[in-house]
Each structure stands twice: as structure tokens, then as C-alpha cells.
Amino acid sequence: MADNGTVVELRVHGVSGTPPEALLGCPVEFLDQPAGDKAAGFYRRQPWIDLARDRAGDGGDGSGPAPDDRRWRRVTEAYSWGGLTSGPASRAVWVVLLPFVFVNLAHWMLPPVTRRRAADVAVALLRLIALSFTLTLMLAAAVAVMDVIVWQCVGLDYCAERWAPLTFLASLPRGVQVGLGGLVLLMLIVLLWRLGAEHIRPAGRPPSAAVLADEVPLESDTFWCPDAAVARLRACHVTAWAAGLGALTLAVPMRFGPAAPSAVLMVVNAALLTVAVVATGWNRCTARGGRGVDRLTRPLLVLRWVAVAVAALSLGWAAVAEFAAGVTYPDAPTHLPGLRGAIYALLGVQVVLFVALFAVTAWSRRGRPVLEDRSWRPTLGGYCGPVVALIGWLIGGAFSVGIGLLAAQLLGDAVVSTAAARTAVADRAAVLAGPAGFAEKAAALDAAAPLIVPPPYLWAAVAIALVIVVAVVAGLAVWWWFVPRRTRAELAAVRSEYPGEAGPDTAARARQVARARALAALSDVAVGLIAALAVLTVLVMAAMAVWYLADSGGYEALPGYAPALTRLSVFVTLALAAGLVLVAVQAYRDRQLRRLVAVLWDVITFWPRANHPLTPPCYSERTVPELRDRLAALTADPGVRVVLAAHSQGSVIAAATLLQYDEPTRDRVALLTFGSPLRRLYARNFPAYFGTGALPRLARRQPQRWINLWARSDPIGSWVCDPADRGMDEARTHVDFRLLDVTSLRPRAEGDYPPICGHSGFWTRAEYQRAITELEKTLTPSGAPTDTRAAPPPTESAE
Incomplete structure (x- = not known):
């Protein structure tokens, strides 16, 4: 081994997109970028800064030692990848597509299996569920646009005249109104199609989506390669949306006119929808990884265009059928023909699929x-994937309900039956035509138009309100019972860790540290609470559906206070839907808010598109190969060693990189992780990829070259191999080293307390530098000194 050389401390940030100037403790104008671009790149301080330090000997005043050619020299480099998740404002639009993101995440949460066939069926079912989510969004848009706005509000003169664009629509023939309403939905899928587009690079086929218990898919160097199967899956989703929209539009002229002219187009749309469903469920066609049928890519892409063209033709026929086939449309109020049947059918299919x-x-x-070891067991007993998909379904349903009810409430008053709507219209007409007084007629003129929404929308609204009440009660119980109880339990442990600091002046700080630990422990129970709320929501909705369909049920049988409860439920649902849209709009405008949204995105878009193709792009398809190539380029020089220092989500990227880093120079790379969610979040929630097969194997691939720093006050990171307390020198062998949550319970000389470590306090702790030094010992000759003057610590703003 050489007597001198360079140790590169390569820093990788976690969530929140920490800028390189914070990682390197240097103004951005003094940074060079040897690799990458503005979205993700590698940064170093400009050489003249360190040369000036070397000439001065100690950093500027000439009093320090002169440079020693026999020393190893540590330099810092930063990999900043936050621009991949918090960059373009258009990415904020993905906030409203959380259901798609959740069902895609569910794919990667499936547990490793002992039966390949069962896993094949599971991933196929998830893709079909994801397709149903796309159709749910289409039907939700149809309820709001085609039904509530176009079919109902435009059909009632006193509803349309209050909104100028609708007044114009009201002057057009009924069929043209339907066609224009459908055109909005067709434009929506084209927009989603373009947002979800990606460039497929022929670089290799990822491993099979069905993971057996003894496999470690992340070791495959093709795992992060884009797959043409995702492009085929996207074509299926666009085809299904377009065909479903065409069929829904054709149901209108078929219901009120001769069926024959519309039947041909209906059969074509049904055939296209069938092909899309079959192709989606066929693993060899649309499953990411494994053996794919690439010859089907071109036909499915062509079929997508055919479906869009047939949908456009269907919209055109609906617009002219009134004249060409003598279709006569009824007067409002009625609901759009075929829409409720489609909603009920899709709901039934989704229940069967789940x-x-x-x-x-x-x-x-x-x-x-x-x-x-319970600490390594998969979350929810291995059912995390199905439960997350179920949560995505509930979020999608709530958003769909919110959009439909929002449209109805903005334009008029939501009702659940045609009879109720007709009664309201007739009563208004009677008041205006009768001998009523001025006040009554003025009130009638100002009356809201009755707009019919599907009955399940009100079931869902009431269920959402009830679940929110339960969630608030559960949250208060956790806050008032679990946290104080856990704080008391942690307090004794905190005091025992600072034996020489007991006293009245440290009691308050000890309670604060204990409370920080108690709050951090909530991460371990949160998933179970959320899953329980999801199951409760399903049970409440099922009970309401049974009651509604019973002979003694129905909204007419509700007690007198029911309208107030229903209005409250509708308001809550509207607030949730409007809040989600508002977050998306504000995130589009505000870069800081977009960074906060990106914290969530950093976790859920780590994984490639698999189940749903209309999801945010995966950043790891770039970061992992890019980091792997950078390590190879640095260690290609025999005189260079690398300590990869990765925080939080960056540690996940680093682990995924080193699992497939098989270069001959891998013994020149050491790994330091801190605030790492590798076991706590990833091994337990993604057991097929980071479970008991992957992380122990990574430890074996990095013998004496991996240290993981963790603290009990960290709500995200934790230990990786075992939680035992040990010295830093032992951590090289056993990986984990626990930091005390604070360096002292006593105030500092400045009068303030040392900060609680939490999730972001590792960068500025002395243990961080000790760990770097300890890892350097495994990379450099025994006893070789290291010049660290060119390796300034990160600033306190690093995350």
C-alpha cells in the first residue's frame, strides 16, 4: 500500500435536498462540479482554497505545520441529488396522484416468497388494481365534468346562467355538450400520458418481479435499468382510459335513441378495453423484469393511438347522433346514463381483486x-404491500368523492336521487308560478340547483368523517397516554447515561431528551395505527352499503339529524380534496413548499415504476448508477481511497450502490451511514429487497469497512445489525455505534443546551469525525497520518 495518497470523503445527503454548499461548508461560487448536472451532481471546493491552506500550513496564519508528503490527505466531495425530486414545478402535480404512487409502492413491499407462482399472481393482481385506479380517476372526472357540470347543471337554466362558460354550453345542442365534456377527459389522459413518459434506454432487463426468499435482487447490475414493459403498461392504461371513456359516452345516445349506430363503436371500445385488461394482467407482457415479450411493444403502442382515435370518434358520434339518428334527450334533472352502473361494476371488481x-x-x-428477532420481521406480518394498496384505494376513493361533491356543491346542492332532484325543481317552479310572496319568490330564484351524485359518494363522505373522528381520538390517546407513558419509561434510561450530571439543573433537559425518544418511537407504531384506520374505513363503508341496500335502509329512513351529519361529512371530504389540490398548486408556485413535498417523494419515488406507469419518475434509476460510476472513477487511481458518508435516504442509495459494486477496487471503499432507515423502514417494509438477505450480505461485502451511527431520538434512522452499545473501534466489526442523544444535559458556556441529535444532528457531532477516522484506518497503511485540513465539517444546515 502506498505511503501517501488521497482519501475522498464523499458526502451524500438525505431528504430535503441539502445543497452542496451546506455539505461542503463553502460558498456555492467557490465550488466546482467534476461530474453531473444541476439536478444531480458531484461537487468539490475549488483547488485554490486548499492550496492556500497548504501554503499557509494551518489555514491562513502560517503558524501551523508544513505539508508532509508522507501523509494521506483527506478531501471532501458532495453528491447532491435533491434536484431530482424538488426541481421542476410541474412535479408538484403528482401530489394529486397519490393513489397511483401508493399502488406502485405496494409492488416493492410484497414479501419474499417460497412459491414463485404465488408471487407471479400477486404482482399481476397489483397491476390490475393499478389499472382500476386509473379507471377510478376517469370515472371521477366523468362524474364531475360530464355528469354534474355538463349533463345536469347545463341542462338546468337557472344553474347554467350563474356561470358564463356554462351559459355558452347551454346554447349548444345536448349531444355536442356531451361530446365536449368527454373531450376534456380525453385531454386529461393525454396530459397524464405525457407527464408519465420516459425514454427507454436499452441497457439490460431487470430481474423478475417475483422475488424468492433466497434472492437479493438489488445485487443485479440491471435492477435499475428501465424496462420496455413499463412502456407497454402505460399504453394499456391509456388504452383502457380512452376505451372506457368512449363506451361511457356512447351509453348516452344508446340509452335515448336507436342502439344500432352506436353498437358498432361500443363493441370496438369494449374490445380495446378487454385487450388492455388482458395485457395488463399478463406478466410476460407488462411485468417489470423477467422474461418479457418485447415484440408486443410496438403493437400496444399503436393500439394506444387506435383507442384514442376510436374514443374521439365516439365523442364525435355522440355530438351528432341527435341529428343523424334522431336521438331525443330528456330534460334535466337526470343523471348521466351508464355512469352509475360503471361505478358499481368497477367497485365490485376492485373488491374481488383486493x-x-x-x-x-x-x-x-x-x-x-x-x-x-421481531426487529427484522416484515411490517404487518408481510401484508404491508396489500395494505398500502388498500390505503391508496381509499385515498383515491376519497379524492374522487371529494371532486364529485365539490363540483356539485360549487354549482348547486348535492342530492342522491333523481326523485329528490325533480321534487326540488318542481317545488321551485311551483313557488315562482304560484301566489307566493316576494320573499318566497326571491328565495326560489336564488335556490341552489339540485345536482345528483352517486349514493356511494355520500357513504364514503360519512365514512371519511367517522374515520377522521376516530383518527383524532386515536391521535389524542397517543399524545396523552402513549407519549407520557413512554417518556417516563425513557427518563430512567436517560439519567443512567449521564451519571455525573444528575441534579435539579439537568432534570428538565433530561425530560426533553426522554420525550424526544418517546416521540421517535412513534415511528414503530404508526404503520399499525394507519393500517387499523384503513381497515376501519372499509368496514364502515361496507356496513353503510349493506344498510343502504336493506329493505329498511336508504337515506329516506335516516333520522332527523341526518342532514346535518351528511352536510358535515360532505364538508370534511370537500376540505380534504380541496386541501390536496391547494398543496399541489402552492407547491407549483413555491420552491420551498416543493422541497417539503419532495421529502415525501424522496421515499416513495426511490423505487422504479412497476405497477402504475403514470407515477413520478424514479430518481434511483439515475443516482445508483451515477454513484457507482463515480466510485469506480475515483478508485481507479491506486492512490485514492473513498469513505462514502451517507445520511438518511442517502444511506439507502449508498447501500443499493454497494450491493452491486463488484469492481476489483471495492476494498478501497468504506461506508459510513447515519440516521439510516435501512432496517427500521426499508428492511421491514421492503423485505424482499432490503431484508435479512440483503443487509447482512452488504455487511459481509464491507468487512471492517462499514460503521452505522444511530441515536434513540431519531424517528427515522436506527441501528442496522444490532442495538448493543460498543466503542467506535468495535463498530467496524459489528457495524452499529450508538450516539448519546445529547453530548451533555448541562447548558453550554453560551447559555444554551447542546442540541438533541434527532435525525439531522449527526453531521456536526464529534462522533462523525471519529467514525471517518476509524474507517480511514482500514483503507490506509497502519499508523499513516492523515491531513484533514482540506476536509471542513458540514454546516449545521446539512440534512
Whole structure:
């Protein structure tokens, strides 16, 4: 080994997109970028800064030691990738598509299995569920635009005249109104199609989506390669949306006129929808990874254009059928023909798919032994994937309900039956035509138009309101019972860690540290609470559906206080939907808010598109290969060693990189992780990829070259291999080293207390520098000194 050389401390930030100037403690104008671009790149301080330090000997005043050629020299480099998740403002639009993101995330949460066939069925079911989410969005848009706005409000003169654009629509023939309403939905899928587009680079086929218990897919150097199957899946989603829209539009002239002219187009749309569904469920066609049928890519892409063209032709026929086929449309108020049937049918299919998914997941887990260490067991017993998909379904349903009710409430008053709407219209007409007084007629003129929404929308609104009440009660119980109880339990442990600092002046600070630990522990129970709320929501909705369909049920049988409860439920649902849209709009305008949204995106877009193709792009498809190539370029010089220092989500990127870093120079790379969610979040929630097969293997690939810093006050990061307390020199062998949550319970000389470590306090702790030094010992000759003057610590703003 050489007597001198360079140790590159390569810093990788976590969530929030920490800028390179914070990572390197240097103004941005004094940074060079040897690789990458503005979205993600590698940065170093300009050489003249360190040369000036070397000439001065100690950093400027000439009193320090002169440079020693026998020393190893440490320099710092930063990999800043935050621009991939918080960059263009258009990415804020993805906030309203959370259901798509959740069902895509569910794919990667499926547990490793002992039966390949069961896993194949599970991933196929998830893709079909994802397709149903796309159709749910289409039907939600149809309720708001085609039904509530165009079919109902435009059809009532006193509703349309209050909104100038609708007044223009009201002057057009009824069929043209329907066609224009459908055109809005067709433009929407084209927009989503373009947002979800990606360039497929022929670089290799990822491993199979069905993961067996003894496999580590992240070791495959093709894991992060884009797959043409995703492009085929996107074509299927666009085809299904367009065909479903065409069929829904054709139901209108078929209901009120001769069926024959519309039947041909209806059959074509049904055939296109069938092909899209079959192709989506066929693993060899649309499953990411494994053996794909690439020859189907071109036909499916062409079929997508055919479906859009047929949908446009269907809209055109609906617009002219009134004249060409003598179709006569009824007067308002009525609801759009075929729409409720489509909603009920899709809802029934989704229920069947979810039941099948849970059953297949249970089947796939049979015969797999339960891990003795509960800290490594998959979250929710391996059912995290189906539960997350279920949560996505509930969010999608709530958003759909909110959009439909929002349209109805903005333009008029939501009702659930045609009879109720006709009664309201007739009563208004009677008041205006009768001998009523001025006040009554003025009130009638100002009356809101009755707009019909599907009955399940009010079921969902009431269920959402009830679940929110339960969630608030559960949150208060956690805050008032769990946190104080856990704080008291942690307080004794905190005091024992600072034996020489007991006293009245440190009691308050000890309670603050104990409370920080208690709050950090909420991460371990949050998933169970959220899953319980999701199951409760499903049960409440199922109970309401049974009650509504019963002979003694229905909204007419509700007690007198029910209208107030319903209005409150509708308001809550509207607030949630409007809030989600507002977050998207504000994030589009405000870069700081966009960075906060990106914190969520950093976690959920780590994984490639698999189940749903209309999701935000995966940043790891770039960061992992880019970091791997940078390590190879640095260590290609025999005199260069690298300590990869990765925080939070950056540690996940680093682990994924080193799992497939098989260069001959891998023994020149050491790994320091801190605030790392590798075991706590990733191994337990993504067990097929970061579970008991992957992380222990990474530890074996990095013998004596991996240290993980963790603290009990960290709500995200945790230990990786075991939680035992040990010295820093032992951590090289056993990986984990626990930091005390504060360096002292006593105030500093400045009068303030040392900060609690939490999730972002690792960068400025002395243990960070000690860990870097300890890892350097494994990379450099024994006893070789290291000049660290060119390696300033990060600023306190690093995250």
C-alpha cells in the first residue's frame, strides 16, 4: 500500500435536498462540479482554497505545520441529488396522484416468497388494481365534468346562467355538450400520458418481479435499468382510459335513441378495453423484469393511438347522433346514463381483486419460517404491500368523492336521487308560478340547483368523517397516554447515561431528551395505527352499503339529524380534496413548499415504476448508477481511497450502490451511514429487497469497512445489525455505534443546551469525525497520518 495518497470523503445527503454548499461548508461560487448536472451532481471546493491552506500550513496564519508528503490527505466531495425530486414545478402535480404512487409502492413491499407462482399472481393482481385506479380517476372526472357540470347543471337554466362558460354550453345542442365534456377527459389522459413518459434506454432487463426468499435482487447490475414493459403498461392504461371513456359516452345516445349506430363503436371500445385488461394482467407482457415479450411493444403502442382515435370518434358520434339518428334527450334533472352502473361494476371488481390479493399473499407466505428477532420481521406480518394498496384505494376513493361533491356543491346542492332532484325543481317552479310572496319568490330564484351524485359518494363522505373522528381520538390517546407513558419509561434510561450530571439543573433537559425518544418511537407504531384506520374505513363503508341496500335502509329512513351529519361529512371530504389540490398548486408556485413535498417523494419515488406507469419518475434509476460510476472513477487511481458518508435516504442509495459494486477496487471503499432507515423502514417494509438477505450480505461485502451511527431520538434512522452499545473501534466489526442523544444535559458556556441529535444532528457531532477516522484506518497503511485540513465539517444546515 502506498505511503501517501488521497482519501475522498464523499458526502451524500438525505431528504430535503441539502445543497452542496451546506455539505461542503463553502460558498456555492467557490465550488466546482467534476461530474453531473444541476439536478444531480458531484461537487468539490475549488483547488485554490486548499492550496492556500497548504501554503499557509494551518489555514491562513502560517503558524501551523508544513505539508508532509508522507501523509494521506483527506478531501471532501458532495453528491447532491435533491434536484431530482424538488426541481421542476410541474412535479408538484403528482401530489394529486397519490393513489397511483401508493399502488406502485405496494409492488416493492410484497414479501419474499417460497412459491414463485404465488408471487407471479400477486404482482399481476397489483397491476390490475393499478389499472382500476386509473379507471377510478376517469370515472371521477366523468362524474364531475360530464355528469354534474355538463349533463345536469347545463341542462338546468337557472344553474347554467350563474356561470358564463356554462351559459355558452347551454346554447349548444345536448349531444355536442356531451361530446365536449368527454373531450376534456380525453385531454386529461393525454396530459397524464405525457407527464408519465420516459425514454427507454436499452441497457439490460431487470430481474423478475417475483422475488424468492433466497434472492437479493438489488445485487443485479440491471435492477435499475428501465424496462420496455413499463412502456407497454402505460399504453394499456391509456388504452383502457380512452376505451372506457368512449363506451361511457356512447351509453348516452344508446340509452335515448336507436342502439344500432352506436353498437358498432361500443363493441370496438369494449374490445380495446378487454385487450388492455388482458395485457395488463399478463406478466410476460407488462411485468417489470423477467422474461418479457418485447415484440408486443410496438403493437400496444399503436393500439394506444387506435383507442384514442376510436374514443374521439365516439365523442364525435355522440355530438351528432341527435341529428343523424334522431336521438331525443330528456330534460334535466337526470343523471348521466351508464355512469352509475360503471361505478358499481368497477367497485365490485376492485373488491374481488383486493380479496384475491390478500389471499394470494397469504398463500405465498406459507411454509416460510417466522423470524425469531421481531426487529427484522416484515411490517404487518408481510401484508404491508396489500395494505398500502388498500390505503391508496381509499385515498383515491376519497379524492374522487371529494371532486364529485365539490363540483356539485360549487354549482348547486348535492342530492342522491333523481326523485329528490325533480321534487326540488318542481317545488321551485311551483313557488315562482304560484301566489307566493316576494320573499318566497326571491328565495326560489336564488335556490341552489339540485345536482345528483352517486349514493356511494355520500357513504364514503360519512365514512371519511367517522374515520377522521376516530383518527383524532386515536391521535389524542397517543399524545396523552402513549407519549407520557413512554417518556417516563425513557427518563430512567436517560439519567443512567449521564451519571455525573444528575441534579435539579439537568432534570428538565433530561425530560426533553426522554420525550424526544418517546416521540421517535412513534415511528414503530404508526404503520399499525394507519393500517387499523384503513381497515376501519372499509368496514364502515361496507356496513353503510349493506344498510343502504336493506329493505329498511336508504337515506329516506335516516333520522332527523341526518342532514346535518351528511352536510358535515360532505364538508370534511370537500376540505380534504380541496386541501390536496391547494398543496399541489402552492407547491407549483413555491420552491420551498416543493422541497417539503419532495421529502415525501424522496421515499416513495426511490423505487422504479412497476405497477402504475403514470407515477413520478424514479430518481434511483439515475443516482445508483451515477454513484457507482463515480466510485469506480475515483478508485481507479491506486492512490485514492473513498469513505462514502451517507445520511438518511442517502444511506439507502449508498447501500443499493454497494450491493452491486463488484469492481476489483471495492476494498478501497468504506461506508459510513447515519440516521439510516435501512432496517427500521426499508428492511421491514421492503423485505424482499432490503431484508435479512440483503443487509447482512452488504455487511459481509464491507468487512471492517462499514460503521452505522444511530441515536434513540431519531424517528427515522436506527441501528442496522444490532442495538448493543460498543466503542467506535468495535463498530467496524459489528457495524452499529450508538450516539448519546445529547453530548451533555448541562447548558453550554453560551447559555444554551447542546442540541438533541434527532435525525439531522449527526453531521456536526464529534462522533462523525471519529467514525471517518476509524474507517480511514482500514483503507490506509497502519499508523499513516492523515491531513484533514482540506476536509471542513458540514454546516449545521446539512440534512
